[in-house]
Amino acid sequence: MSEKCVLCGAMSEVKYEYGFVMTQCPDCGRWIMHQVKFDRLSIEQKNKIKSYIFYHKKEKGDYFIGTENEFKDYQACIVPICDTQFLSLNIVNAWYPKTFADKIDLILLKLAEFSNFQGDYVTISNELLFADSKSSETISENYSSYIAAKFIIDYLEKENLIKVVDAEDIQLLPKAWSRIYELQKSHMDNKNVFVAMKFGKETEALRDKIKEGLAGYNVRIMDEIEHNHQIIPEMLYEIKNSKFVIAELSHHNNGAYYEAGYALGLGKEVIHICSESELKSGLHFDVAQVNTIVYSNISEIPEKLKRRIQATIENK
Ligand SMILES: [Zn+2]
Incomplete structure (x- = not known):
């Protein structure tokens, strides 16, 4: 059935099966959602999902958007035609830029990624500019997206970050390339690694082995960090400022x-570590799908961790 993609409005092939809605959109790609959730999607959520998919676009593969239980139900009744990536709304919300400055930084990095060379013309879109509409009415939706996009473009132009070439294309200016270089460099130079693990006496030896594997990095473990703030905001801040995350x-x-989950939502690499015995007893399902360092004795951790970091973080 031909219908509009509810995220972006492009004409799409939409299928309803077993209580799930599957949208094959030319812009968003193929994405699936439980019908009940689909019917209740707020405009704000649609905007955020649309931007998330745009910024994380994969070559192939579907997105399943919803809860883990809904994803399990989906996998139980529908044979996937390709890799399906699970995406929770929490991940989308954690990734979505909180401030205007955060939006600008993400936009510049994306524009740099789209530029084949400095001076290249790059096509802009509402998704790229976080030009979200707040209305469900088609005409005013278009109009408010237009105003939101224009607001960002005007700012970038006024700050000498871009030159507008025509209605759809822009060029990044030298000032933007300096900013992009700074952003990329601060990411490269960042040596902070956040370690999520259980605290206390029983995990002390394990903690030492993890630290050994992280030699050369600045290891951040919550109970070792001095802070005067509440633990949760402080923890989210630490994750946001880390290069990658270890989850034991x-x-x-x-x-x-x-x-x-929070780190993944921010686009950070996460390395999971788990004992063999625990893995056999059945890990949390969406973690079981990702690459996990498995150990039968904690003495194996430093070497395995170093090798994994080389492969997934340093040689990227
Ligand atoms: Zn779409």
């Missing part, structure tokens, strides 16, 4: 799942 999952530490 052997001790049924729900916090580690939460922290890993």
Whole structure:
């Protein structure tokens, strides 16, 4: 059935099966959602999902948007035609830029990614500019998106970050390339690694082995960080400022799942560590899909961790 993609409005092939809605959109790609959730999507959520998909666009593969239980139901009744990536609304919300300055930084990095060379013309879109509409009425929706996009473009132009070439294309100016260089460099130079794990005596030896594997990095573990603030905002700040995250999952530490999810939502690499015995007893399902360092003895951790960091973080 031909219908508009509810995220972006492009004409799409939409299928309703087993209580799920599957949209094959030319812009968003293929994405799936439980019908009940689909019917209740707020405009704000649609905007955020649309931007998230745009900024994380993969070559192939579907997105399943919803809760883990809904994803399990989906996998139980529909044979996927390609890789399906699970995406929770928490991940989308954690990733979505909180401030105007954060939006500008993300936009500049994306424009740099789209530029084949300095001076290249780059096509802009509402998704790229976080030009979200607040209305469901088509005409005013277009109009408010237009105003929101123009607001960002005017700012970038006034700050000498871009030159507007025509209605759809812009060029990044030298000032923007300096800013992009700073942003990329601060990411490269960042040596902070956030470790999510259970605290206390029983995990002390394990903690030492993880630190050994992280030699050369600035290891950030919540109970070792001096802070005067509440623990949660401080923790989110630490994750946001880390280069990557280690999540140790052997001790049924729900916090580690939460922290890993938050880091993933921010686009950070997460390395999971888990004991063999715990893995056999059945890990939390969406973690079981990702690459996990498995150990039978904690003495194996430093070497395995170093190798994994080389492969997934340093050689990227
Ligand atoms: Zn779409």
